[in-house]
Amino acid sequence: xxxxxxxxxxxxxxxxxxxSVHAQPVFKKVLFLGNSITKHGPKADIxxxxxxxxxASAEAKDYVHVFTKLLTDKQGSAPEVLVKNIADFERAYxxxxxxxxxxxxxxxxxxxxxxxxxxxxxxxKSADDATKLQGSVTQLxxxxxxxxxxxxxxxxxxxxNAAKDAALKKSCDEVGGIYVDLSALSGDKSLYGxxxxxxxxxxxxxxxxxxxxxxxxxxxxxxxP
Numbered sequence: 452x453x454x455x456x457x458x459x460x461x462x463x464x465x466x467x468x469x470x471s472v473h474a475q476p477v478f479k480k481v482l483f484l485g486n487s488i489t490k491h492g493p494k495a496d497i498x499x500x501x502x503x504x505x506x507a508s509a510e511a512k513d514y515v516h517v518f519t520k521l522l523t524d525k526q527g528s529a530p531e532v533l534v535k536n537i538a539d540f541e542r543a544y545x546x547x548x549x550x551x552x553x554x555x556x557x558x559x560x561x562x563x564x565x566x567x568x569x570x571x572x573x574x575x576k577s578a579d580d581a582t583k584l585q586g587s588v589t590q591l592x593x594x595x596x597x598x599x600x601x602x603x604x605x606x607x608x609x610x611x612n613a614a615k616d617a618a619l620k621k622s623c624d625e626v627g628g629i630y631v632d633l634s635a636l637s638g639d640k641s642l643y644g645x646x647x648x649x650x651x652x653x654x655x656x657x658x659x660x661x662x663x664x665x666x667x668x669x670x671x672x673x674x675x676p
Contacts, residue, residue: 476602476676478522481530482561482595483515486538488609488658488667489567490515497652506644506658514659517668518565525672533559541571544587549594557594562601565671566592566623569608569615581618588622596626603628604671609659611637629674636666 483489487505490513499505504513511517515534523529535556540547550557566588575581592603605623607616611634623630636642642663645656659667 475526476562477526477528478530478563478602479528480559480561481519481522481532481563481565482556482559483532483534483565483567484537484556484591484595485515485534485565485567486536486541486571488514488570490534490536497655498650499652499655504658504664506650506655506660507664508648508661512661512664514567514664514667514671517665518671521668521672522563522675525675530563533561537568538571540587540591541568542573544572545583547587547591549591553591553594557597560597560599561595562599564592564595564601564603564628566603566605566619566628567667569612569619570610572615575614575618581614584615585618585621585625588619589625592622592626592628602676604631604674605629606631606667606671607633609633609637609663609667610657631670631674633667633670636663636670639666642666 489504490502491499491505492502493500501507501510503510504515507513519530519532533556537553572584575584596603603623603626605619605628607619616634620630640646642659643656644650644658644660644663647660647662650656
């Protein structure tokens, strides 16, 4: 009897250990930091009236909302979400006041952070430019990470750019994040908004459409632990 009890206890312990190893994390707060692909308010002069990821046909169709829906289905509960357009950081990342301008995202204390930038970064013309970008992005990620251990996803540019993408990956590695390579997506013209419907502005049309947004969301979901 004693041996059976010991064996039973051993089996229960093994099951508990295996279950804990394979348990999926539940993300309660998700922070999205990006640019117009992530969120862009109405702008009449480019004929854009939405307040979501540019070129998606509806809010529910942009990658933020598609990803959030997939995550909710996966973990069985909806996370609190904060979406912030930081295109101003992309355009002037050197000396950017991270703690001052990004107080809300920092204080949000997300346990899942998605960084989706790069498209608005001026062309990197030298190794020094790349080093400065990497340093600034690393500072940004460290600021929103804080002293916690959130899961961090950093995706490459939708419009593939080797120099920018390399800098983003190095920043991602520096903070122990997960890099998501989207370089293959930009070659698929069916993923662009212009492939789905007509836009008056070429810049808007060049953004990912519903299919492209879904592809970005799927790429992000694929790497989640």
